[in-house]
Amino acid sequence: MRGNQLRRIGDAALLVALVVATCFILIRLAPGDPFYPRLDDPAWTPERAATQRVAFGYDKPIRIQFVYYVSRTFRGDLGWSHSRNQPVAEALASALPATGLLVVTALGIAFAVGILVGAWQGWRRDSPLVRASDRVSLVLLSVPEFLIAVFALMGPALAWRWFPTAGMRTPYGPEGVLGLLDRLHHLALPALALGLPIAAVVARLQASAMREVRDAEFVRAARSRGLLDGLVLRRHALRNALIPVLTYAGLQLSTALSGAVIVERLFSWPGMGRLIVDAVGARDYPLVAGGVLVAALCTVVGTMLADLALRWATPRLRARA
Amino acid sequence: MTVTDSILSVRALDVTRPRSAQPALQGVTFAVAPGERIGIVGHSGAGKSTLASALLGLLPRDATLDPASEIHLGDTALHRADAETWRRARGARIALVMQEPMLALNPAMRIGAQVAEAATAHGIARDEADARMLEMLAKVGFGDPRAAARAYAHELSGGMRQRALIAAAMLMRPAVLIADEPTTALDPTIQAQVLDLLGALRDEVGTALLLISHDLPLVAERCDRVLRLEHGRLVEDDHADRVLARHHIRDYPTPSSGPVVPRAAAPPSAVLSVQDLVVRYGDVEAVRGVSFQLARGEALGIVGESGCGKSSVAHAVTRLVAVASGRVTLTPPTASGHAGTLDLLALSREPLRRARRHIQLIPQDAGASLTPHLTAEALVAEGLEVHGLAQGATALARARSLLAELGIGADLARRQAQQLSTGERQRVAIARAIAVEPAVLICDEPLAAVDEATRERIIEALETRRRGGIALVIISHDLPAVRRLAPSAMVMYLGRVVEHGATAEVLVAPQMPYAQALVSAIPTGDRESSRRRIVLHGEVPSPAAPPSGCAFHPRCPHPQKDDRCSRERPALVPIAPDHLAACWKLPLPPSR
DSSP: OHHHHHHHHHHHHHHHHHHHHHHHHHHHHSSOOTTOOOTTOTTOOHHHHHHHHHHHTTTSOHHHHHHHHHHHHHTTOOOEETTTTEEHHHHHHHHHHHHHHHHHHHHHHHHHHHHHHHHHHHHSOOOHHHHHHHHHHHHHHHSOHHHHHHHHIIIIIIISOSSOSSSSSOTTOOOHHHHHHHHHHHHHHHHHHHHHHHHHHHHHHHHHHHHHHHTOHHHHHHHHTTOOHHHIIIIIIIHHHHHHHHHHHHHHHHHHHHHHHHHHHHTTOOSHHHHHHHHHHTTOHHHHHHHHHHHHHHHHHHHHHHHHHHHHHOHHHHHHO | OOSTTOSEEEEEEEEEOTTSSSOSEEEEEEEEOTTOEEEEEOOTTSSHHHHHHHHHTOOOTTOEEOTTOEEEETTEEGGGOOHHHHHHHBTTTEEEEOSOHHHHSOTTSOHHHHHHHHHHTTTOOHHHHHHHHHHHHHHTTOSSHHHHHHOOGGGSOHHHHHHHHHHHHHTTOOSEEEEESTTTTSOHHHHHHHHHHHHHHHHHHOOEEEEEESOHHHHHHHOSEEEEEETTEEEEEEEHHHHHHHSOOSSSOOTTTSOOOOOOSSOOSEEEEEEEEEEEETTEEEEEEEEEEEETTOEEEEEOOTTSSHHHHHHHHTTSSOOSEEEEEEOOOGGGSOOSOEEGGGOOHHHHHHHGGGEEEEOTTGGGGSOTTSBHHHHHHHHHHHTTSOOHHHHHHHHHHHHHHTTOOHHHHTSBGGGSOHHHHHHHHHHHHHHTOOSEEEEESTTTTOOHHHHHHHHHHHHHHHHTTOEEEEEOSOHHHHHHHOSEEEEEETTEEEEEEEHHHHTTSOOSHHHHHHHHTSOOSOHHHHHHOOOOOSOOOOTTSOOSSSTTTTTOOOTTOOHHHHHSOOOOEEEETTEEEOOTTOSOOOOO
């Protein structure tokens, strides 16, 4: 059992290392570097760029750079962000909470809405309302999240002015309880744009799992004991119908993270997505590598959390692992 | 009997299914006195389970109860009741024990919670429900009820799972208990334990028992009255002995009188020879040194409880699982172009593929082994084409005639496998295996889950092939069928052969105590013999940790078992001509 856990952690570490190495190499294969001639800055001469390159070691072969990078990372130094003129760790630390808030809220909405709606759809087989809600989730599934984000910006935010269009909070806005409400107000649209397509997927999975469990023998057995219908649903059917959804949940953190890149850009959300996209544009190698490292770690942690949840729902797995 | 002195009375019960022309139940009328033991028998599809569902108000969504039907439970008219009244009756006054204990238990919920909820559902406080639950778990045979309450279904054996479900059903001391094939999914030596438990609880609580089964002798042994259903109608309602007497049952002989195929005098050279076969799955040794030989036209029955390694032998011999050690040789008839003996375990991919023509396996749950969207005839013809025995139209024609022989007409032969019934699929799987005219045919539980008529057909078809020269290996827990089909038999326990020899000896007058218990577990319909039955205590040990010495010693009822049994393993030694057994206490005094 212990050996198994260790192997999983080893696998996860290997995965993170591979992702970081791939990104490290790919971005260096793209044309340009952090010190590419800047047309708008007359003081930035090719000579100066060349000195900088040597100073930061970008004149060395990629494999040597990689060895340096790895050894520095293991010492806890993520490097210097050229485009932002601050340590990479600092830049990431400032963006991470915003993305965390957005992604966690979006996933919270996705699973809460998806599981509830899906469970309800699956439990009552066929009614006009079930069919209608199924259509809605099909539409949400087919529309990419950036389009949903654009629609959300155009309608509720720009045209009807129900929601703010950008940022995490009103500049110089209220503090305290009102400040919290202000933040929630800002959070609502991007979180929905990011969460609803995932909710649609979850709902469909949950509904089909529920339909299967509903005809299971143990559900019939629970009924034969005289349980109330609602109790049969909650206690017996739902928990077993969660298994396929939880299996899938681990994958959703990375989906949400990549979706966040676009949604953050559209809503000017000061998060990791925006940070990484900007860093790629500026060929800010250390910042890109740092961002990818954090994203990979998040995905691994998310998968592990989903795994734990799956074990909770499946006592059999606990015994086996 | 009038409505007033019966606890359950059913009048003109009609259940229809819109999608099928025939009603599932039609005009079923009977009454049950308090504490009465009633057996309900019939073929599969006769409406037994539909009747159980109707009595509990749990009919499937596509079935409807005719408004003119009447179901009275005590003084409650359930047929007129609303959902809430039904719910209050279920579990409290009328309870159910189902066939598959593994499926009937919620895999994600502790046993204790599932048993206790039968009480909390009917308004009993949590503490009181837990106390009753622990008391009931002890009563149904859990030595440590607290540990059992904390366990999950997968941590219990099949027999213990069924005990837990019986505890849940009996928790509220219902007036009526419906047991729907409660032991069909259990091992033969466990069946008697569970049925004894049901009987004991009935005696104590005074519950009326409706025992549903396809097995008339089993029901006749345990019930006062038997109802027989046929095509949804009640065709017989009489005293158990009279129903049993009326039905000529040649398949359920008493152990000493059953028909047994005789063995050929001098067996010719072996077609299949297996020596010291060992199969391991990880740390579990499923087969621990099995040897046997099989000649042309011979048949060997392999019997034993689940987990004893029967199926692993079948899979190892056909090289579907890796063999840890041992030797398997196949000598196909020379006429087919193959000369000499094939060392099956040494064959590489292509020679093995060709050799497979000569050794065919009908896997367990064979219906599920058919690709669902292919037609029956295509599935059978496929084997002929793969092995180059016939092509195209010729192959199809041969497939059709073979299917017809097994009772699958031209109509059915053109249907997709998924459109066929379980019994029909089973026969298609058999036709597929025998189509290529193998030298050896291995059948893993060929008769499980088929009704009486199909069972006869399959037995006849296999018998015909054997006479035609195919060597058969029949793996089954259906001992009467093994007696009819196989002249020699082998009893396995935890991966080892414990008794081997002529069926007339091994399955009629077995010597090793486990084999004796297994044979005595077959219901005969005779209450006297049921009293003499050897009821084993305890469960089949896990193959992952087999007991030391004689693996059977912890459960062995032999009066003289001693230290040696737990220390040293007895070898399989001849105890009579053509009869081997592994037991330190042989020769035993004759058991009857």
